[in-house]
Amino acid sequence: MKKSLISYLERTFGSNKLITSDIPExxxxxxxxxxxxxxxxxxxxxxxxxxxxxxxxxxxKK
Incomplete structure (x- = not known):
């Protein structure tokens, strides 16, 4: 499941737009x-x- 969520986010936002600082610790x-x-x-x-x-x-939330 983790993989499909990440790939969905990459398709939605582009892989370069997944910024780790936006993700809670x-x-x-x-x-x-x-x-x-x-x-x-x-x-x-x-x-x-x-x-x-x-x-x-x-x-x-942004």
């Missing part, structure tokens, strides 16, 4: 795997509809 970026590790308690959207809602919330 609890989303820790692991340079060796180039993935963000998320604590288990963090809600991860499953369906494309939930991903779009997640992205819209993120856009509204």
């Amino acid at each position: 609890k989303y820790c970026y692991d340079e060796s795997t180039m993935f963000y590790s998320l604590p288990e308690a963090v809600f991860l959207p499953d369906t494309e509809e939930e991903i779009k809602e997640f992205v819209n919330i993120a856009k509204d």
Whole structure:
């Protein structure tokens, strides 16, 4: 799921626009795997509809 969320964000914003400073510290970026590790308690959207809602919330916060 993590991979599909990242690829959706890259398609939406362009890969160069995913700025790590916009991501809260609890989303820790692991340079060796180039993935963000998320604590288990963090809600991860499953369906494309939930991903779009997640992205819209993120856009509204800017």
